[in-house]
Structure formats: C-alpha cells, structure tokens
Amino acid sequence: MTAIGKRAGRSAMLADPAPTGWQVLNRFTLGSDTAIQITILAVTLAIWQISASRLGMEFWISSPAGIWRAFGKWAANGVMLGDIRTTIIEAGIGFVLGSSIGGLVGFVLGWVRRLGDIFEPFVIAFYTLPKVALAPLFVLWFGIGMGNKIMFATLLVFFMVFFTTFQGTRQVDRDLVSNARLLGASRWQIWTKIALPHASVWLFAGIRIGLPYALIGAIVGEFIAAENGVGFRIREATSFYDTSAVFAGLIVLMGISMVCLAALKIIETRALRWQNVRDLTPAG
Amino acid sequence: MMAAVADDVTVTELTPEFSFTDVSVRFGSFVAMGPATLEVRQREFLVIIGPSGCGKSTLLNLAAGTLQTRTGSVLHRGAPLRGINHDVGYITQKNYCLPWRTVEANVRLPLEFRRWPAAKIKLRAAAAIAQVGLTGFENAYPKQLSGGMLQRVLIARTLAYNPSTYLLDEPFGSLDAQLRMHMHRELMRLWQTTASTFVFVTHDLHEAITLADRVVVMSGRPGRIKLIVDIDIPRPRDVVDIQSDPRFGAYFKTLWTALSDD
Ligand SMILES: Nc1ncnc2c1ncn2[C@@H]1O[C@H](COP(=O)(O)OP(=O)(O)OP(=O)(O)O)[C@@H](O)[C@H]1O
Ligand SMILES: [Mg+2]
Numbered sequence: 001m002t003a004i005g006k007r008a009g010r011s012a013m014l015a016d017p018a019p020t021g022w023q024v025l026n027r028f029t030l031g032s033d034t035a036i037q038i039t040i041l042a043v044t045l046a047i048w049q050i051s052a053s054r055l056g057m058e059f060w061i062s063s064p065a066g067i068w069r070a071f072g073k074w075a076a077n078g079v080m081l082g083d084i085r086t087t088i089i090e091a092g093i094g095f096v097l098g099s100s101i102g103g104l105v106g107f108v109l110g111w112v113r114r115l116g117d118i119f120e121p122f123v124i125a126f127y128t129l130p131k132v133a134l135a136p137l138f139v140l141w142f143g144i145g146m147g148n149k150i151m152f153a154t155l156l157v158f159f160m161v162f163f164t165t166f167q168g169t170r171q172v173d174r175d176l177v178s179n180a181r182l183l184g185a186s187r188w189q190i191w192t193k194i195a196l197p198h199a200s201v202w203l204f205a206g207i208r209i210g211l212p213y214a215l216i217g218a219i220v221g222e223f224i225a226a227e228n229g230v231g232f233r234i235r236e237a238t239s240f241y242d243t244s245a246v247f248a249g250l251i252v253l254m255g256i257s258m259v260c261l262a263a264l265k266i267i268e269t270r271a272l273r274w275q276n277v278r279d280l281t282p283a284g
Numbered sequence: 285m286m287a288a289v290a291d292d293v294t295v296t297e298l299t300p301e302f303s304f305t306d307v308s309v310r311f312g313s314f315v316a317m318g319p320a321t322l323e324v325r326q327r328e329f330l331v332i333i334g335p336s337g338c339g340k341s342t343l344l345n346l347a348a349g350t351l352q353t354r355t356g357s358v359l360h361r362g363a364p365l366r367g368i369n370h371d372v373g374y375i376t377q378k379n380y381c382l383p384w385r386t387v388e389a390n391v392r393l394p395l396e397f398r399r400w401p402a403a404k405i406k407l408r409a410a411a412a413i414a415q416v417g418l419t420g421f422e423n424a425y426p427k428q429l430s431g432g433m434l435q436r437v438l439i440a441r442t443l444a445y446n447p448s449t450y451l452l453d454e455p456f457g458s459l460d461a462q463l464r465m466h467m468h469r470e471l472m473r474l475w476q477t478t479a480s481t482f483v484f485v486t487h488d489l490h491e492a493i494t495l496a497d498r499v500v501v502m503s504g505r506p507g508r509i510k511l512i513v514d515i516d517i518p519r520p521r522d523v524v525d526i527q528s529d530p531r532f533g534a535y536f537k538t539l540w541t542a543l544s545d546d
Contacts, residue, residue, distance in 0.1 A: 178350055179380040184370050184397040184445070193396070197384045274384045274425045 059243065066244035067251065074233070074248055084252060086229040087218050090146055091256075094153020095214035099207045101154075102161030106206065110169025111195050127163060131156055135224050144225040153217030160210035161203075168202025169195075201275070204268050211264060215257055230256075299362045301326045301449055301481040302347055307356035308506070309342050315506040317342045319356060322500065322509050324449075329475055329482045331492040333543065334502030334510075340485045343507075344451045347483065348374050361448075373442030376453045379434050381426040387437050388413065388422035394445045412444040415477075416470065432463045439471075443478065450475075452484040456491070465523045468494055472521065489543075493517075493535045494526055501542045511542045 045064045052063030062070075074080045109116045109123075135152060142148035172195070180194050222231030230249050237245035269276060300323040308318030317339025324330050324347075332340050345351035346358055349369035358365045381390050391412050395405040413419055416436040426434060435455055442450060452471075456464045472495065475482050486492055492499050493515055501511040517531055526532055 175378065176380060176382075179374070180393075180397075181368055182348055182350060182370075182372070182374055183394040183441075186397070189397055193393070194382070197382070200384075272384075274386075274427070277425045277428055279428060 059241070062243040062247045067247045070242070070244035070248040074245065079228070079233070080252075083228055083230050083233050084256070086146065087215075087222070087231065087253075088256060090149040090218035090221065090229065091153050091214040093150045094217050095157050095211060097150070098154040098157025098214065099161045099210050102158040102210065103165050103203050103206060105158075106162040106165030107169055107196070107199050107203065110166040110199065110202075111172070111191075113170075116166070116170055123163070123166065126159070131159060132220055135220050138221065139225050144227070149218045149221030149226070149229070152221045153214045156213040156217040157210040160213050161206035164206030164209055165199065165202050168205065169199040172198050201272060204272060208261075208264060208268070211260055212257055215253060215260075219253065295361050297326060299326070300324055300359070301328075301361060302483075303357075303359045304343070304346070305357045305359075307346065307354055307358060309339065309346070309351065309354045317505075317507045318354075320502075320507065320509050324481060324483060327479060327481055328497045329472075329484065329495055330498050330500060331484045331486060331496035332500045332502060333486060333489065333492050333539065334507055335504045335543070336487070338502045338505050338507030340502060340507065341453055344374070344453055344483065344485060347449070347451055348372050371447055372449045372451050373445070373447035374451045374453070375435070375438050375442055375455045377455060377457045379426075379438065381434055381437055381441075383426050386423050386425055387418060387429070387440075390426070390437055391441045391444050394441060398445065408444050409440075412440040415443060415474070416440040431458050432467065435459065435467065436470075439474070443474065446478065447480060449481045449483065452482065454485055454487065457487075464491070468523045471495065472519075472523075476520070489536055489539050490527065492539065493532055494521065494523055499535075499539060501539060511538075513538060 048061065049064050052058040052061055052066070058066060071080075074083075109119055134155065138148050138152045138155075142151050176198070177190055177194060180190055185193065218229065219231035219234075222229040223235050226232040230252055234246050234249035237243075237249065302322075302324040304320055304322045306319045306321055308320070309316045320339075320343070322343075332343065334340050342351060346354060347360075347365075347369065349365055349367055352367075360369060360371065382393070385393070388409055391409045392405050395408060400408070410419075410422075413422060416439050418433065418436055418440060421429070421433065426437070429437070438455075456467050459467065468491065471482075482495075484492075484495060496515045499513045499515060500509060501513070502508065503510040513535060515535060517526060517529060
C-alpha cells in the first residue's frame with residue numbers, strides 16, 4: 001500500500017507521462033529479471049517432471065514431485081532437522097576456526113617478507129596436494145564423530161583462506177609503509193592502521209572462497225564415516241537407490257550455502273564500504 | 285629567536301634548514317647523485333630542477349631520512365640527520381591516500397600516529413581541510429575525488445601536523461594546466477601563512493620561476509649542483525601576470541640554457 005502510494009507520488013512530482021499498458025506490462029512482468037528467472041525455473045521443473053514420468057527416467061533423475069514427497073518423509077521422521085543441525089555445526093565451527101587461523105597465518109606470512117620467502121616452498125607443496133585425499137586419515141586421527149568433520153572442514157577452509165590472504169597481502173605496496181613511517185607511524189600502528197585494513201580485501205576474498213569449503217569438508221567427512229548429517233543421509237539414500245531423497249539432500253545443501261553466502265555478503269559490504277562508493281560528481 | 289636542540293647545536297634564524305655537504309649516493313657501483321653541496325635556508329621556497337634521473341627525488345629522500353646510504357654529511361637545523369625525519373612533510377606525485385579512509389580520516393592519520401587527543405585531532409583536521417578548500421568533502425573516499433582534490437588531501441594531511449619543511453616532488457605533475465595554476469596560487473598562500481620551508485622539485489620552468497625564491501639547477505646524472513638562481517620578483521606574485529614580467533623571460537632563458545647544455 002505505502003510503497004505504491006510513494007511511487008505514485010513521486011512520478012506525479014516528476015510529471016512522468018503516463019506509461020502505456022504495454023510498457024507497464026513490460027516493465028513489471030515480462031521484462032523484469034525476476035520474472036525471467038521464475039520462468040526459467042518453472043520451465044526446467046516442468047521438463048524435469050515430464051521427462052521423469054513420460055520417458056521413464058524417474059529412477060535416474062527423480063522428479064520434482066518425487067523430491068517433494070522425499071522431503072515430506074524426511075521431515076516426518078523428525079530426522080531432517082537433526083541432520084541439518086549436525087551438518088551446520090560441523091561446517092560452522094570448521095568455517096570459523098579455518099578462516100580465523102587461515103586469515104591470521106596468511107596475513108602474517110604475507111606481510112612479513114622474510115617469513116613469506118622462507119615458507120613459500122612449503123606453501124606451494126601443500127597447495128598442489130588434493131586435500132580431499134586426507135579425509136580417510138582424518139577418520140583415523142579424529143574418529144567418526146563430529147570432531148572428524150569439524151577438523152576436516154577447518155583444514156579445507158584454512159587452506160583456501162590462507163592462500164588467498166597470503167598471496168594478496170604479499171602484493172601490498174611497500175611505499176605505502178615507508179610513507180606511513182614518515183608520517184610518524186610506530187611499528188604497531190603500521191600493523192593496525194595500514195597492514196590490516198590493506199589486507200582486509202583479500203581476507204574477505206579468502207573467506208568468501210573458503211565458505212563453500214566448510215560445507216564440502218563436512219559433507220565429505222560424512223560420506224566417509226558418520227552416523228547422521230545431511231551428507232550421511234545422501235550417501236544412505238544412494239545406497240538404497242532412492243534418487244528423490246538424494247536430490248532432497250542436495251537442495252538442503254544448496255539452501256544452507258546460499259543463506260551463508262548472503263550473510264557474508266552483508267558483512268562484507270559493511271566492512272568494505274569504501275570499495276563500493278559511488279561517484280560524487282562534485283560541482284567544481 | 286634562539287632554540288637549543290640536541291647535540292648542543294644552537295639554532296638561529298641563520299642556521300640552514302638543511303645543509304648537504306659533499307653528499308653522494310650510490311646504488312651498488314652506480315653513482316646516482318653527487319657529490320653535491322647545498323644549503324636550504326629556513327623559510328625559503330626552494331625549487332630544484334634537473335634532467336630526469338639526476339637525483340632530485342634522491343635528494344628529497346635524504347632530507348626525509350628514508351634514504352640513509354650516502355657519503356658526505358646531511359645536517360638538519362645544524363644537527364646530523366639520523367633515521368626518519370619527522371619534521372618534514374613529503375608530498376609526491378604518487379598518491380598515498382589510504383583508499384579505505386575518508387578524506388577526514390586520511391587527514392587525521394598523522395595526528396593519530398602522534399596519539400593526539402581525539403578532540404584536538406578533530407579540530408585540527410577540520411582546520412586543515414578548510415585551508416585547502418575541501419570543506420564538504422570530509423566523508424568522501426579517495427576513489428570519489430579528482431586528481432587535484434587528492435593532491436589537496438595530501439597537502440591537508442601534511443599541514444595538519446605542521447612540519448617545519450615541506451618536500452614536494454612534482455606534486456602537480458598529473459594536473460591540467462589550469463588546475464596547476466590554481467594550485468600554485470594556493471601553495472604560495474600556504475607557504476606565506478605557515479612558517480615552513482618548502483623544497484619543491486619540478487620539470488616545469490614556469491612553475492619553478494612562479495614559485496621560487498631560489499631555483500637550483502642540477503646537472504645530468506650523477507646530479508651535482510650546477511647553478512643557483514635567485515628569483516627577484518616581488519611577492520605576492522600573481523600566477524598569470526608573472527608570466528608577462530620581463531624578468532620572467534630572462535630567468536626562463538637562464539634556466540633553459542643551464543638545463544640544455546648538459
Ligand atoms: N632504489 C634505487 N635503486 C637503484 N637505483 C636507483 C634507486 N632509486 C633511484 N635510483 C637511480 O638513481 C638515479 C636518480 O634517481 P632519482 O629518482 O633521484 O631521479 P630524479 O631526478 O628524481 O628523476 P625524475 O626526474 O625522473 O623523477 C636514477 O638513475 C635512478 O634510476
Ligand atoms: Mg623524481
């Protein structure tokens with residue numbers, strides 16, 4: 001109600017010529033991105049449903065209706081919330097630990113030239129290692145409980161955040177530092193007022209890249225050995241050839257990571273506000 | 285006015301702001317500058333010109349204490365210069381505004397480094413911003429400003445802590461001619477209102493004559509002091525009218541000749 005009132009008021013003020021019916025339709029329905037996106041989604045679901053039921057492919061690709069039923073079953077059991085909670089706790093703790101340790105170590109090694117030079121070969125050696133291959137070893141070290149998934153998620157996130165922060169921080173303009181020294185900065189002030197804000201762009205980039213890996217770590221851990229969690233449920237469903245339940249699990253994962261990414265985006269735009277400021281077009 | 289500083293050096297108005305005596309700088313076996321001997325007088329506006337690569341920036345770096353490997357002696361107000369010289373403000377062509385700080389926060393930076401009380405910082409920053417004509421842009425980010433405005437932020441940041449010497453290394457090199465003249469007018473006003481010494485490096489002879497009390501011409505690499513010209517044009521000077529002063533043409537010719545027979 002109020003929004004419509006406002007819009008009407010503003011266009012009256014700007015004395016817009018009244019849009020034709022076709023323009024209104026075009027602007028708010030057919031032309032808008034949201035409308036197109038909803039259309040794409042609907043068409044995809046329809047094709048999916050039809051190919052599943054008419055072409056007899058339901059066993060392989062499930063179907064939107066089947067997934068809906070699987071959701072119902074999963075939720076009715078009362079298991080779904082527990083599974084989601086387990087996975088979120090594993091990924092969440094892993095994310096917090098991994099990104100704080102990774103960010104800190106990456107920042108320090110990136111900023112202190114000497115340390116960075118010393119550790120670079122080790123860093124590269126680890127970089128080339130496919131970290132997922134360490135998962136079985138983690139079962140050995142940390143058992144099959146949540147600890148194992150937390151540690152594995154921490155490891156994956158750590159590496160992603162570490163590499164990005166390390167590489168980015170190393171590129172810092174050294175002249176900026178000597179200029180700050182000239183302006184009277186102490187060593188500590190150079191760290192807090194120059195180095196850290198300067199590195200924060202890469203820190204955030206690293207965290208954004210690392211976030212999905214928290215979930216990957218938790219899921220891979222659950223695939224290998226677990227008693228519950230979304231990843232465990234997906235694997236269990238696969239072994240029963242229950243494609244619908246597998247897809248239901250995948251959709252839950254997609255939802256979790258989209259919510260996390262949106263939250264991160266909000267924090268990031270607040271912290272890095274200076275990057276997104278608009279032109280002032282100053283007068284004179 | 286007399287003031288005593290460390291090393292039992294008595295500083296009078298006649299003590300040079302800087303004295304360079306037989307100073308040479310090498311990078312490895314490559315002689316970048318000197319040997320050069322030069323006195324910078326207190327409160328003067330000294331302009332340094334010379335061919336590219338002759339060591340003008342190197343000379344400023346010595347005065348700022350950011351470059352310390354040299355032979356010969358560098359005195360600041362009679363005392364040997366050791367470490368970074370916090371009495372100077374250094375303004376370069378390269379812009380060192382911090383992009384994540386607003387104009388006001390950039391100007392505050394040196395005062396925060398000096399741990400001034402917050403209220404005093406606020407007043408001082410506002411005054412400095414007003415002095416360079418940026419009032420109203422306190423909350424803008426460097427990204428949102430033009431080249432001329434950015435240079436003004438650097439100038440405001442420098443004058444906020446009131447250094448005894450301003451070192452300016454081609455500060456207006458990237459500005460268009462009109463804005464440059466405008467900045468010359470403001471810089472001369474600033475120089476007159478502060479009690480500071482200005483050392484200004486440029487390639488532009490017009491700029492040199494307009495601003496300077498004295499112009500130092502350096503020879504090609506390794507730069508030595510080739511000629512020092514006193515610019516006897518009375519102040520206050522008008523940045524436009526000065527160009528039609530007959531003395532202006534004469535100085536231009538002298539400096540041009542000195543520069544081109546290298
Ligand atoms: N850190 C350094 N290492 C090696 N050589 C250097 C270094 N800094 C400067 N030089 C050299 O010393 C010489 C003098 O440099 P400087 O920057 O002082 O010249 P300049 O007179 O300021 O030149 P321009 O007018 O181009 O700015 C140049 O030949 C330069 O290549
Ligand atoms: Mg230079």
